[in-house]
Amino acid sequence: MSQLLEMLGCQYPIIQGPIGELYDPAMVAAVSEAGAFGVLALGFVSDVEQVRTLVARVRELTDKPFGANLMISMNPNNDAILEILHDAGVRTVTTSAGSPKKIYPKIKELGMQGLHVSLSAPLAVKSVQAGADGVVVSGTESGGLRTVGPESTNFILIPLTCDLVDAPVVAAGGIADKRGYRAALALGAQGVQIGTAFLAAEESPACQAWKEAIMGCGDAGTVRVPLGPMAMRAIINPKLGDLLTKGADISKEYNLMNAGQAWRGGDFDLFPAGAGQVSALISKVRPVKDIIQEMVS
Ligand SMILES: Cc1cc2nc3c(=O)[nH]c(=O)nc-3n(C[C@H](O)[C@H](O)[C@H](O)COP(=O)(O)O)c2cc1C
Structure with missing residues (x-):
């Protein structure tokens, strides 16, 4: 053993x-x-x-x-x-x-x-x-x-x-x-x-929307979302994709303190769905x- x-x-x-x-x-x-x-x-x-x-x-x-x-x-x-x-x-x-x-x-x-x-x-x-x-x-x-x-x-x-x-x-x-x-x-x-x-x-x-976000996530469908000194890996949704394309300062767009509320209710514009690349x-x-x-x- x-x-x-x-x-x-x-x-x-x-x-x-x-x-x-x-x-x-x-x-x-x-x-x-x-x-x-x-x-x-x-x-x-x-x-x-x-x-x-x-x-x-x-x-x-x-x-x-x-x-x-x-x-x-x-x-x-x-x-x-x-x-x-x-x-x-x-x-x-x-x-x-x-x-x-x-x-x-x-x-x-x-x-x-x-x-x-x-x-x-x-x-x-x-x-x-x-x-x-x-x-x-x-x-x-x-x-x-x-x-x-x-x-x-x-x-x-x-x-x-x-x-x-x-x-x-x-x-x-x-x-x-x-x-x-x-x-x-x-x-x-x-x-x-x-x-x-x-x-x-x-x-x-996890709420159904979170599970669906994981199942809908494809290759290279996640990114490390910078949050000051650390980052959270999350699924790229239309809002996050748009910010990435524009080269926006993403750390100013999301607050980790909102992650719990966002994930409980499936509001991934408030904070994108946390998940790994394995999604x-x-x-x-x-x-x-x-x-x-x-x-x-
Ligand atoms: C949304 C989310 C939240 C997590 N929260 C914690 C946490 O509170 N504490 C912790 O030690 N790891 C946390 N992890 C890491 C996981 O426990 C685990 O190590 C990681 O997800 C493994 O990678 P995988 O998602 O590819 O399986 C979290 C992972 C995800 C996806």
């Missing part, structure tokens, strides 16, 4: 990628019940009572292992949240968006383990030095928050990171089926993290179980 599967305790080395404010216990349980590692996205949930309720609800729906994602610099209550997770029997978490130095001492104190999301190989090395038990490396093709600077694709990032760190490496970005899954493992990753493909799944709490490979809304079974087949 790989070190990663020992850490996760599930059947397949497939981790549910957290998606902003989408923290539906039923979706987490569906992923875990299908043999992968369901992850409750707690980056934006700072109310500890709400965390307690969400974690208990996942536990009611599945007795399989699941984890949670903690966004280090976004949530002031991560220490209390880790204690709730620990008491509920969660052994492994993923961490992102902040310095791992701030959270790994607490993770270790509780006897838990964590995988830190890193957007480059040097950051993956630093994450392990700061106490992370493994890394999720996220190539430029991934959905979610990105940098505005140069980035590598997973074809470079996975083997490079595997050469540099002595810990399990998970690949995030560009994976929606067994071809991507096998490629990631062939490049040295012990597992994969799936964002966009699960976002478009039948059980996903081009997704043409059907399918149950999580079918996505996972095809991937490991």
